[in-house]
Amino acid sequence: MNASDNAIFSLAELRADISFERLRAHLVPPPRFEQATLENYVVDANYPSQAQAKIELQAYIDALNESRDGWRAIFGAFSKRPTATGLYLDGAFGVGKTHLLASIFHAVQTPKKLYLSFTELMYFIGLLGLEKCAREMSDYRLICIDEFELDDPGNTTMSLGFLSRAMESGVAIATTSNAPPLRLGEGRFDVKNFQREIGDIAKRFRTIRIDGKDYREKVAKTNAPDGSRWRVKNLKKAFEEFPATTARKKLYLRESDLFAMLRQFHPMRYFELAENLSAIFIEGVGQIHDQYDALRFVYLIDKLYDDETQIFVSARIELERLFPEAFYQSAYAKKYWRCVSRLKEMCAGD
Helix, strand or coil, rough: CEEEEEEEEEEEHHHHCCCCCHHHHHCCCHHCCCCCCCCCCCCCCCHHHHHHHHHHHHHHHHHHHHHHCHHHHHHHHHHCCCCCCCEEEECCCCCCCCHHHHHHHCCCCCCCEEEHHHHHHHHHHHCCHHHHHHHHCCCCEEEEEEECCCCCCCHHHHHHHHHHHHCCCEEEEEEEECCHHCCCCCCCCCCHHHHHHHHHHCCEEEEEECCCCCCCHHHHHHHHCCCCCCCCCCCHHHHHCCCCCCCCCCEEEEEEHHHHHHHHCCHHHHHHHHHHHEEEEEEECCCCHHHHHCCCCCCCHHHHCCCEEEEEEEECCCCHHHHHHHHHCCCCCHHHHHHHHHHHHHCCCC
């Protein structure tokens, strides 16, 4: 075995079971947002709601830092509605919601805080059961939930059950989403039969709307010379020459092997792949026609993006055609657009 072989990731490294304690240790903002603050959030002057959001979030942070009892002591001063005990950042992808959420996490002065995605929250509820999960997390003062979304009646019911238990215990909950609270779940299931539940979720949050354009489009255009990483001509050579380490390795996969791997593991496990890889090389990527495969791929890209894993692709299609046109008209359209947006930034450059 060559010394460089130690820097090549093996899928066998993903097969061990993960304890809840180990998973909980990862519930902090990912590497991409380790240094996120309100101060280094760059406001687009064309969208005043971004500057206003910074002002309101600073008030939220200050109130939490001055309070010993979480929202029970501060929501009367911060919120105009006594029932709204959470904070909800609503806006399109690419306007910096995750940056702002991570800024809240870093600025609130308590060790008793968690940061996780909505998918991860649903995983924990399934793993532990609703009552135990809520009990475990109710010991914290702040929980930040990225990408809050309702995909089906099941997670609608679980979301409401969790929020009611955690908030009644005095936990401050801040979240981001691509849809206003009362429009959660639209197009994904028959929401008219769950208006009471969705309304109950919505009234627990004060919504801050953040307008703007996708900043990643500008980044991609600025950093995209001829050597795009989406259509690498000699992918195998690029893989062999990439300087990975034993701490963060590299992985080469054909498209078919990639999807076989994604089907094998729960999306919660994708973070292991991302945190252990400095780069992933994917051969022969074409249009993704199966929606389940597409959603798995979206979540993988989210994790790779968060952990700043580099991606190199020998694609058979243009990046904008990664998903069928019908997918961009579906209930998950914002997920697909976000994925393409992130890939544009990740694949820009030599």
